[in-house]
Amino acid sequence: MPYALPAAVVAINAAGSFVIGLKESWEFRRVFQAIGNRNQAVRLSEPTLRDLIKLYRDDLINEEEYEDLYQKYLVAKVQNDCKCPTLLGIQYLISIAQVLT
Numbered sequence: 675m676p677y678a679l680p681a682a683v684v685a686i687n688a689a690g691s692f693v694i695g696l697k698e699s700w701e702f703r704r705v706f707q708a709i710g711n712r713n714q715a716v717r718l719s720e721p722t723l724r725d726l727i728k729l730y731r732d733d734l735i736n737e738e739e740y741e742d743l744y745q746k747y748l749v750a751k752v753q754n755d756c757k758c759p760t761l762l763g764i765q766y767l768i769s770i771a772q773v774l775t
Contacts (some may be wrong), residue, residue: 716763719751725768734771743767 726747730740741762
């Protein structure tokens with residue numbers, strides 16, 4: 675029975691390596707997903723601002739609404755959050771206004 679202990683140690687080591695590998699791949703996925711979200715937020719932010727300004731210039735929203743939405747837009751942009759409810763709400767408002775015009 676002298677070989678029973680090394681076999682158990684090898685099995686535990688292999689299982690530990692597998693768990694560590696899973697954890698590292700999960701961390702890499704989270705990092706790459708965060709980078710993708712940040713890039714998507716940057717891509718969406720400029721057209722959203724342009725459309726928001728267009729809504730204001732076309733008198734579809736008043737100055738108070740514009741200032742409120744602009745402040746919320748800036749917060750969403752600083753957070754680099756493309757799925758931010760505020761940014762999505764602004765885009766929804768813009769799409770409704772474009773349908774109505």
